[in-house]
Amino acid sequence: MDDLNVKNPPALKQFIPTPPRPPRQSKSGIFGTIRQRCFNSIGNSVLTLCVVAVLFYLVKHVLDWAVFNAVFIADNRRQCMDISPDGACWAGVISWFNGLIYGRFPVDEQWRVNVGVLLGLVWLLPLMSKRIPLRNVILLSWIGLYPFVGAYLFLGGRFGAELGWIHGVMTCLALAFLTIIYVNWILSALGKKGLNELFVPLVSRFVERRIHLLSFVAVWLLIALVMALVLNQVSLEPVAIERWGGLFLTFIIASFAITMAIPIGVVLALGRRSKLPVIHWLSMTVIELVRSVPLITVLFMAVTLLPIFLPADVEFNKLAQVLVAVCIFAGAYMAENIRGGLQAIPKGQYEAAATLGLGYLHTMALIILPQALRMMIPNIMTSFISLLKDTTLVSIIGLFDIMLMARNIANDKDWVGMHTEPLVMISVLFFLFCYSMSQYSLTLEKRLKVDR
Amino acid sequence: MMTSSGHLATKNTTNTAIKIDKLNKWYGDHHVLKDVSLDISEGEIMVVCGPSGSGKSTLIRSLNHLEDYQEGVVSVFGQPLSRDRQSHKIIHQTMGMVFQNFNLFPHLTVLQNCTLGLTWLRKMSERDADKMAMRLLDRVGIAQLATRYPGQLSGGQQQRVAISRSLAMEPKIMLFDEPTSALDPEMVKEVLDVMIDLAKTGMTMVCVTHEMQFAKQVADRVVFMADGEIIEVGPPEQVLVNPQWDRTKEFLQHVL
Numbered sequence: 001m002d003d004l005n006v007k008n009p010p011a012l013k014q015f016i017p018t019p020p021r022p023p024r025q026s027k028s029g030i031f032g033t034i035r036q037r038c039f040n041s042i043g044n045s046v047l048t049l050c051v052v053a054v055l056f057y058l059v060k061h062v063l064d065w066a067v068f069n070a071v072f073i074a075d076n077r078r079q080c081m082d083i084s085p086d087g088a089c090w091a092g093v094i095s096w097f098n099g100l101i102y103g104r105f106p107v108d109e110q111w112r113v114n115v116g117v118l119l120g121l122v123w124l125l126p127l128m129s130k131r132i133p134l135r136n137v138i139l140l141s142w143i144g145l146y147p148f149v150g151a152y153l154f155l156g157g158r159f160g161a162e163l164g165w166i167h168g169v170m171t172c173l174a175l176a177f178l179t180i181i182y183v184n185w186i187l188s189a190l191g192k193k194g195l196n197e198l199f200v201p202l203v204s205r206f207v208e209r210r211i212h213l214l215s216f217v218a219v220w221l222l223i224a225l226v227m228a229l230v231l232n233q234v235s236l237e238p239v240a241i242e243r244w245g246g247l248f249l250t251f252i253i254a255s256f257a258i259t260m261a262i263p264i265g266v267v268l269a270l271g272r273r274s275k276l277p278v279i280h281w282l283s284m285t286v287i288e289l290v291r292s293v294p295l296i297t298v299l300f301m302a303v304t305l306l307p308i309f310l311p312a313d314v315e316f317n318k319l320a321q322v323l324v325a326v327c328i329f330a331g332a333y334m335a336e337n338i339r340g341g342l343q344a345i346p347k348g349q350y351e352a353a354a355t356l357g358l359g360y361l362h363t364m365a366l367i368i369l370p371q372a373l374r375m376m377i378p379n380i381m382t383s384f385i386s387l388l389k390d391t392t393l394v395s396i397i398g399l400f401d402i403m404l405m406a407r408n409i410a411n412d413k414d415w416v417g418m419h420t421e422p423l424v425m426i427s428v429l430f431f432l433f434c435y436s437m438s439q440y441s442l443t444l445e446k447r448l449k450v451d452r
Numbered sequence: 453m454m455t456s457s458g459h460l461a462t463k464n465t466t467n468t469a470i471k472i473d474k475l476n477k478w479y480g481d482h483h484v485l486k487d488v489s490l491d492i493s494e495g496e497i498m499v500v501c502g503p504s505g506s507g508k509s510t511l512i513r514s515l516n517h518l519e520d521y522q523e524g525v526v527s528v529f530g531q532p533l534s535r536d537r538q539s540h541k542i543i544h545q546t547m548g549m550v551f552q553n554f555n556l557f558p559h560l561t562v563l564q565n566c567t568l569g570l571t572w573l574r575k576m577s578e579r580d581a582d583k584m585a586m587r588l589l590d591r592v593g594i595a596q597l598a599t600r601y602p603g604q605l606s607g608g609q610q611q612r613v614a615i616s617r618s619l620a621m622e623p624k625i626m627l628f629d630e631p632t633s634a635l636d637p638e639m640v641k642e643v644l645d646v647m648i649d650l651a652k653t654g655m656t657m658v659c660v661t662h663e664m665q666f667a668k669q670v671a672d673r674v675v676f677m678a679d680g681e682i683i684e685v686g687p688p689e690q691v692l693v694n695p696q697w698d699r700t701k702e703f704l705q706h707v708l
Contacts, residue, residue, distance in 0.1 A: 351518055352555035352614075356569040356621060357544030366568065370559050 066424070076414035092415040093425050096405070100425070103245015103400045109156070109237055113248050116153035120146055120255075123178055126185060138181060143259050145174035150252075154244065156236035159228075169224075172231060176223035180216075195219055241319050245400030247429065249319075253326055253401070254388045260327040261387070262380075265334025266369065272339060283335070290332035295390050298325045303397050322394050330387050337379045341372030374448050381441035385434045402426055467494040467529065469625055469656045470515060475524035477510060477680075484510050485521065486680040492658060494529075494624075497651050499667040499688070500660045502677035503703055508660045511677070512627050515658070516547045528625070548618030552630040554610040556602035562589065562613050563598040566620045573621075588616035592646045608639030612646055619650075626650065628659040664707055668692060676700045 028036065038048040069087025071080045072094065080089035093100070102110050123142050126132045148170040157163040163171075184194040196216035203215045244252070271283030290298065302325030303318060310316070345368050353363040373380070395404035406422035409415050470492040477485040484507045492498050500508045513519040515526055517533070517540070526533050528546055533539040557565050566585035570576040576584070589595045592612040594605075602610055611631055618626060628647065632640045644666050651657060651670045661667065667674050667688050674691040676684040678699050684691050695701045 346553075346555075348551060348553050348555035349557065351549075352551065352557070354518065355516060355544075355547070355549040355618070357540075357573055358569070362572055366572065367557055371557075374559065 077416060077418055088421050088424070089415075089418060090421060092409055092412075092418045093421050096409045096412070096415070096422070099246060099405050099408075100402055100422070101247045103249055103405060104243045105245065105248065106237070106239060106243065109239055112153045112156070112236065112239075116150045117248075117251070119149060119153075119178070123181070126181060132185065141174075141177050141181075145170065145177055147256075149174045149178075153236070154252075155239060155241070157238045158235045159232055162238045168228070168231070172224040172227040173220070175227045175231075176220055179223055179227075180220060241317050244319070245402075246405050247402045249394075249399060249401045250388075250391050250403075252319075253323065253391045253394060256323050257326040257330040257387050257391070258384050261330035261334040261383070262338075262373075264327060264331025265338045268331060268335035269338040269342060270364065272335065273342060286328075287332045287335050290329055291336070295326075295329055295393055296396060298329050299393060299397050301325070318397070318399060322397070322399060326387075326391065326394075330383070333383050334380065337376050337383055338369075338372060340379065341376035342368065344375055345371055377441055377445050377448070381438060385437050388434060388437070389430060402429070468492070468527075469494045469496070469529060470658070471525075471527040471530075472511075472515075473525045473527070475511070475514060475521055475526065477507075477514065477519065477521040477523075484680050485514070485524075488524070488677075488680070488682055490675065490682060490685065492625075492656065494656055495654045496672045497657045497670050498659070498673055498675060499671040500658065500675045500677060501662065501664070501667065501703075501707075502675075502683075506677040507680040508675075508677045509629055512629050512658055512660050515627060516543050516549055518549075544621070546624045547627060548621055548623035548625070549627040549629065550611065550614050550618055550631045552633050554602070554607070554614045554634070556610055556614055556617070558602050561599050561601055562594070562605070565602065565613060566617045569617075569621050585616070585620055588619050589613070591619075591649075592616050593642075606639060607635045608642045611635065611639075611643045615643075615646055615650070625656040625658070628657065628661065630660050630662070632661065632663055662707060664692060664704075676703070678703070 039045045065086070066088050069084045070090050071083050071087060072090050074080045074083065074089065074091035077089060077092060080091060098107070098110075102113055105113060120142070123138070123146055126138055127135050132138070148167060152163065152167065152171040155163070159165070159168040180195050184196065187194055196212070196219050199215040199218045200211055203218065204211045207214060268283045268287055271279045272287060274280050274283070299322060302321045306316065306321055306324075349367055349371070350363065353367045358366065392401060392403040395401050395407070398404075400408075403426065406426050407419075409422045410417055410419050468491050470490075472488060472490045472492075475485050475488040476483070488507075488511060490498075500512065502508050510519055514521045517535075528542055531539075531542055533542065556562075557568070560568065563582065563585055566588060567576075567578070567581040570581035570584060571578060574581075586595055586598060589598055592615055594609055594612055594616075597605060597609060597613075602613065605613065615631075631647070632643050635643060640663070644663060647657070647659070647666070648670055659666075659671075671688045673685060674688045675682055676691055676695070676697075676699075683697050684695060684700050691700065692704060695704060
């Protein structure tokens with residue numbers, strides 16, 4: 001303020017900051033550090049030696065069993081035992097490896113599973129790049145359209161015969177969308193206009209508003225038509241859902257549950273915070289009911305109870321029932337995670353949004369949920385990881401997921417009684433997936449932290 | 453009480469921007485606003501001061517319905533407000549608000565904070581919205597920080613962003629709820645300077661503040677509140693220099 005700006009008397013000394021100096025570096029090197037930390041007293045030295053001995057003993061035994069004494073090539077379990085009685089018999093796992101991954105999917109058609117999974121990953125790839133615009137749309141298109149492509153590849157069949165018309169049309173639209181994403185990506189890298197701008201001059205002749213949207217729709221439909229003509233000539237061998245299995249099935253259930261958990265969770269969480277009593281009590285009932293029941297019972301109920309409530313002529317396959325059950329289960333847990341995030345948002349954010357004139361939906365979608373979800377990334381990822389592991393429970397109701405396939409190895413007449421190795425194998429696989437998920441969540445957290 | 457003498461507007465403006473008529477509010481049994489009446493003319497700078505707990509924040513937050521009140525009527529440009537959609541529309545079209553804690557959206561950049569309302573509510577094209585927001589950010593002197601996130605700014609800069617965010621919606625009345633109370637002393641001036649500039653443009657402003665220097669410099673009238681009542685209203689030289697009531701004098705001795 002004015003009265004604070006008194007003129008400085010000329011005699012004041014001038015302040016010069018002391019130049020910064022680097023922190024002291026440790027010069028002792030690795031060996032010095034070890035000696036300092038682990039052998040700095042007699043007690044610590046003894047402790048260090050004991051820990052090293054125990055570690056050595058454990059690692060040696062694990063390695064002996066899993067690698068040095070293990071048998072990798074054998075025809076059956078008896079041969080394994082003859083070659084090395086106290087080592088792992090990986091030969092059994094290797095000969096069943098295909099089954100662990102693809103279940104009972106026909107071997108000649110397994111390329112379709114690979115292509116389908118690859119397509120799903122390729123669809124999500126653009127999300128990694130920060131330079132690509134409208135990434136939310138790409139994510140939404142993945143959620144809304146990819147399942148049709150996946151189901152087409154996994155189920156097979158001809159258009160209009162085994163494959164319903166709606167499913168066929170959606171598949172073509174999905175493939176066309178994916179094409180546009182990638183062609184646009186390449187074109188923008190070359191510095192050219194996107195594919196969707198192709199019809200802008202034509203469209204602008206007929207309409208004045210929403211030219212770009214209409215042009216995009218026109219291009220999309222055209223490519224979809226081409227896709228339809230091509231796919232009409234192709235006929236994929238139909239594969240029954242009952243033959244899906246292994247890691248492939250585990251992935252389908254887990255990724256379905258993971259993608260549906262967030263929307264269901266958001267709706268339930270917002271419902272629970274709603275001031276309207278009916279919505280509030282309904283959401284709360286669903287959340288509390290589902291959360292206080294084990295997943296196993298939810299699965300059993302879905303398979304045995306659901307058909308009782310449905311009309312007799314509606315026939316659901318077991319997988320669909322399981323998917324519905326897992327989604328509701330995951331959604332209820334997610335709702336509580338998201339509610340935690342919502343509660344952490346300060347009241348001022350709502351007030352600021354209100355004074356700008358934003359309504360409920362805008363406030364939630366633009367201000368509150370982005371912050372709440374970001375804040376809850378660690379919890380959400382924890383839920384996802386436990387969800388991935390929980391999907392192995394579907395083996396109990398007779399879906400041939402990776403767990404049931406692994407236990408089936410012990411029933412094979414060549415590998416009778418082989419329980420340990422397949423379970424170890426599955427543990428390693430699950431560890432790889434879950435660990436990379438948690439690592440991904442860490443990088444995601446770091447990337448989004450910039451805004452704070 | 454003393455309120456009637458305060459109704460004389462010191463400016464000879466014709467329009468009443470806000471008319472507050474016998475506002476009463478209770479938190480449970482606690483009577484926080486007691487028959488508060490006040491007219492604010494268009495273009496007037498009104499500073500509300502008083503000890504904490506006197507109801508000044510509640511009063512200003514009642515104006516744009518951030519707080520409910522049980523009795524009384526607030527009219528904006530002659531339109532009495534109620535709880536319906538129409539009233540909400542009037543509030544959002546006429547009033548902007550700046551908070552003590554800035555309340556910027558931490559997940560959006562400075563520029564996005566300012567353009568949010570324009571693109572989603574006014575349906576303005578991104579380019580026009582950016583242009584308008586940049587003009588406002590330039591006016592408050594932080595155009596170079598447009599791509600930063602609020603967390604990377606100092607308090608004073610954040611508050612200036614908050615002011616431009618409100619101004620982007622082109623309000624006719626700006627409400628300031630203790631805009632400098634959460635700031636370090638060194639940053640108070642930069643925010644007050646922006647507010648002084650804004651006052652010169654003829655904006656109607658209602659400011660709850662403890663900055664008595666600011667009140668003396670720019671306020672047309674000062675309202676002194678205590679215990680949920682308006683005790684004195686008048687031009688700053690009257691209320692701040694020659695208060696009529698002992699309560700006002702006591703307060704001023706503490707702040708000045």
